[in-house]
Amino acid sequence: MSWMVWTMPTAIFFSSIAAMLAGMTIWEILSPTIERKGFLPIATTRGDRLFIGLLSAAFIHLGVIGFTALSIWIALAVSAVWLLVLMRWG
């Protein structure tokens, strides 16, 4: 495994992704999702909204890192808020 050159931040990153997937699965088993239409132009399920949130979070991070001098923590905070908004009203 040493060739994979793990570091603490990436390990935390992948663990939280895995935890999110596991959490979503358990949530789905306990109360199955219903497709609905929020402020997004298409009808989405919970999983869809999580995916859209994560993908846009990635682009928010890239934008902040590449083209501004802001701290990455601001990008993380913005993404987290955006993800919550999306999950609730998307």
Added chain:
Amino acid sequence: MNNKVPNNRAWLLVLPMLVLVAFSAIIPLMTVVNYSVQDVLGPNARFFTGTEWFQSMLNDDALQAAFLRQISFSLIILAIQIPLGIGIALIMPKRGWQASAVLILITLPLLIPWNVVGSIWQIFTRGDIGLMGWGLRELGIEYNITRNAGDAWATIILMDVWHWTPLVAMLCYSGLRSIPEAYYQAARIDRASKWAVFRYIQLPKLTNVLVIAVLLRFMHSFMIYAEPFVLTGGGPGSATTFLSQSLTTMAVGQQDLGPSAAFSLIYFLVILLVSWVFYTTIMNMQKDKPPHGGA
């Protein structure tokens, strides 16, 4: 189709596939993420760099240029191949031995290894031994793909059209074959013109396959590597260096693990976004329409 049964034991059927694809996809992807935040000098010498590589890659002029080149290349070949492919599909014979013969001939370029495609065109366009290069020179046209960037671009586009239009044509051809004869009979009774038949009968049936065609063509042209690499080597200068080639040069040629990993991830995110948009579009189109035949 619509009447699928909820059954979570279906995961057991998916599992073997999942293990194999995860082995090929997830482990390497994790490694790329790990590389991208470090400066890996050797097995035991590595430093955490945080977001530095991403920052330098996003602001790298050469890569931005390659990215723009890539986008324009993909759009140009889509603009040529999609109409041309539809046109060819419309004039392909529908039955008899000619249909089989044309089918086999048209599929031919798709089955040639990509670097051989590059070699074929490299030979074909050489001024001394290639038919096209020689012919153009005899006609008095200045043509040199190793010196003139315009010639190199035109040749790569011509090569890609030659190589991949068959895929679009075959997709459209199979879409056209699924139109019941009754449609055409009705059109004949109505004395519809050719254009009306195309516009109101054939084109609506083609939308499904056309979305697949655009998706596949966009994706494949976005990762084009072997053909231009063999044909022009990315030159003259860096006039025909596309994204995959910049990445491969950086990763394999210069062994810059960190920067090339950061670049890979940005590249991959763009692809992910585009394929998600396409996928959602296809799925919504199928949801709106009553399903006919397949999924």
Added chain:
Amino acid sequence: MSYKLENSQRGEKYNTIFSKISPAQRRNRNARSRWRSRLLLGLYLVLMILPIYWLLNMSLQTNSEILGSMTLWPQNLTFDNYIGIFTNSSWYMGYVNSMLYVAMNMLITICVALPAAYAFSRYTFIGDKHLFFWLLTNLMAPPAVFLLPYFQLYYSVGLFDTHIAVALAHCLFNIPLAIWILEGFMSSVPKEIDETAYIDGYSFPRFFVKIFIPMIRSGIGVTLFFLFMFSWVELLLARTLTATDAQPIGMIMTRTSTASGIDWGTLAAAGVLTIIPGILVVYFVRNHIAKGFALGRT
């Protein structure tokens, strides 16, 4: 059926716009347009074949004839280039290597893709749509992104420079492709067939092998064709994962450039030989290929 309705609506449209043409004019015009489309198709086919013809032409010439003068067909036909390839093991082993990993890949892929495609076409399960999308993203992922980790991964598990390494690596895009195509074919098989078989007392594995697989034979044939196609033409991963023992033919072809210049005749002959397997494969599936190109979805 819905198309009758659509047709009657559309029929009105044609009637109002296009009805001022006499039958005789129409027949005449049809015959002319048929000839015009034959001509256009012929022209396209000729232009398409030309580069391949040129390769074939060069492969049947000696190097001195290739470089000496412009000849549209071989003046003194020679098969030396081909003989050279078939008598040199470092050359023909390239073909054997390529065939081996392509065959392995086709076998592995079809074995795991069949049950998975069945699951996608018949059942809903938690995360099915996202799983399917994730599979498709692997089809889209540029191999260049995975080059370095692949090298490291296969090196660390001791599979570097083996055929199975390339076969497994090509699974990355071939398994999703196979599932996508097969799912389309399977969805067009009525579900009642499964139900009847279960009522008749078939177990799932027996039903799958004895009844279901024979029913989608043509779909499997077309899928195998696509698997062959994409594994055969890929070079970037195959090149990175091999050194000497499993080197694909595409890589060996780069050897033709020696100190005394490029051996054009051999290069051309090797190129022609890489096209032949494709022609054979497409000949076998020619009757089903049109359906397969729509990925089973028409």
